Amino acid sequence: MENQEIEFQAKMYAFALNSATKEHGFKKDEGWKLNLANAAEKLEIEQKYYPTVSTQIASDSLHKLSELVKIVLNRTPAFANEPINTFGAQHADSEYIVAYNPTRVHR
Known part of the structure; x- marks a missing residue:
């Protein structure tokens, strides 16, 4: 995957997170936790938490995308108080970046 495609995907992912933050009415002290995950x-995670x-x-390309996602998200107001330094554990078969709010469990 070309660098431009990865940069575009990182920006689109950040846009999706910001949209979900507004759509689901996150308060200022609520945020996202990001993990690298397999299927x-x-x-x-999707069964346990909502929204994701x-x-x-x-x-x-996962490592490069995750680094770009950190950079893009750390520039957004939603992550200003708690910047992203690392993702959860990465496995050899990881192929997703998944964001969820650990305080919003699926009911």
């Missing part, structure tokens, strides 16, 4: 982990925002990418 099974993604499904588990995820994007899939080839595993060879």
